[in-house]
Amino acid sequence: MNNQTDNNVQENKSQECNFNCFQGAEDLLRNIDNKDKKEKIKAILFDLFNIKNINFLFGAGTSNGAIPTMKELRECVIGELDNKEKELFDKNDKQNLEKTLEILYSGKTYFENNPQGKDNIEFNTLKNLIEKIEKTIFQAINIEIGINCENDTQKEVFKNYEKFYKKVTYRNKDLNRVNVFTTNNDLFNEYVLDYLNIDYNNGFGGGLKRSFNPARFEYVFAKKMDEGIEKYEPLNHMIYLYKLHGSINWVEDQNHNSFFDIEEIYLKPKEQKLEKTFLIYPTPLKEGKSLTSPYTDIIREFQKKLSLSNSVLFIIGYSFSDEHINTIIYRALASNNSLSVVVFADKDKLTRIPLFSINDKRIYVIYGKDEDKTIHYFNYFVDELIPEHKQDKEDENYKKFVSAFKEAKGG
Template identity: 25%
Template sequence: MGTNDFPCKSSNIYDKNINFLFGSGASASYIPTLHVRNGKTYEDLLTDPDVKKDDDFINFILHSYYTNIIEKTFCTPKRPFPQNYTDTIKSYSDFLEELVLLLEKKGSTQIRRANIFTTNYDLFFENAADNILQKKTFNFNDGALGFKKRKLSISNFHLTTWHQGTHDMYKHELPSINLIKMHGSVSWKRNESEEITINYPSTSPDVIELECEKTISEFAEAVFETGEGLKRFLNLSEDDSDDLKNFVSFYKSLAIVNPTKEKFSETVFQQHYYQSLRLLSYELEKPQTVLICFGFSFQDEHILEIIKRSLSNPTLRVFVFCYSNASKAQISTLVNDSRISFIYPKNDGHNINFDKFIDRVFRNDNGDWISWTN
């Protein structure tokens, strides 16, 4: 198959039901992964039997998880912005601008809508949308309606917006981009009525620093490698222990999934998660549908199962962009089918980052360093 035959490019998908699935890899240049030490993750720590015996251990891990990872997902770094933040927000902005241009090419009888499903709870898409709305007119739908009180509902993703002339002499459908955040968001809160409301913060909340000088990597070493007595190793002061308890009260107010198999602490978040899964399933069952995956590891077993089941749709095409050869090998062991195309570097000297992903889908670069398999 030659370069011109590359199936996942804008000229081949503009008239399809367009869906994207983004994972943590899309924001990885700014937001660290869950990796802690020697292949171990925060999930491994939080599910370790010895760790689970003591609340201080759990609270210490969650505090580290917040300060090292979650705090960055608010996307409100201090000025001057670090280069990796500036580069990441530019990539998100470029992607949305190209997607709006693609939707504008749809015919008058086609719905000018694309769905972005994401497991990320950072605010890069929302910030990028503000950037693009300064020069393009489109509807960016985060699933909430309201003014002072904006309430989230899956049903809001089925709305369409039309633009009419001043004298109602014409009307045309605005491009719409739905953002479905499957693992929650740092902009979400659960209110007293068991509803999810959305409010975008201008800064990230302050969290008290601990007196404890142990790092999460050192703690992981004690858990998995040295077998050192954890209580004696961590040696939290009474003030640290009290601060951690106060921190966890704040942490539980965040409407995000936990880095464990038991993802949800609140029923309302679990309910939204399964509603978003049903929406993904519904979209993938539609005729002439494409699903384009980027930065997604396929480790979420529920999303993986939805995609596997959807492959019974004979007109569905799934395109999986793999950052490296190693990630392609890993993902292909989890999901594989004749309707799935894996796009990956030809050799270990190349990686498919966000910008190269955009170039390959929307700008149709020559891609001589890219391979793909069906």
């Protein structure tokens, strides 16, 4: 009887494992046993990870849990409003913070373009309401990151990014360094890269004042191979980071010798919203702001990377709600025959993913369950699906030295 119960449990677990992987309209797992489906997906990803040019597009899902969702942000905003502001908010609120912000921004713009508009009481109410919403969003993003994370969920998100960068940094020296594009404004990428001592290029350079210069995206960081000859090799531990919607630590500053009035500053966790923060807030109007500098330069880099031959774009935690970004992906697929796109998708939202309905062998869509784990989540991706890359010999020798040193000291 107990054996029968165990068999039923195992059968139920087997049924819960529901891997799906499509290449265009072809189901790549159709004739494969359930127990072998995961290995098949890993084999497919292994080949794709060895393509010369690797790009990642991160959306809000990669920081989910540490950074509030739009629904959670809406509740935070409501808690900060007085009665008059709540009345105005409720009047425009359609249970969607992005659409509410669009209406509020549009009203503010209307009054600003009206000669007597700025003296209008409603204009000041609108302005104050928008400032409160932006302040609430900013504070929700500007959290403590790292060993001092406030809760276990935030620590887990930090660990996910850490495992991701540890795995993707160690690539074959003959392959190009990894490009990470993200719509997130938070600082998880930067904090983790600093923590791991991995160099990264995000378009900013300088010393005490770090100003934006898109030309830096063309820079290659290299080390000298031999003191006697002028021979160099690119750094292994190097990441190119592109923040498509800006960052909470970017500010407008005209007090430096640069063509671009954007500066990257050190931002203390929990610090209040900066007066000249340069980021794109979650509103449908963000597409218009993305047409200004420095976003045009970063978007251009996105286009450029996807146009390179032998390229792959992995899309994780992204909802396809940014049409200007979607359009770049579509154009790249239309013009670059050697580009592959891999989408880790939410099964319940497949109809919202335009790429899922296109029968193109260059498009892969992966979704499903592994028992109680959702396979398109960032933590599953970094734990189970990213191929392990052997670290370079120099790093291995260093680890051996540290181990031997500790042994010699008796510890």
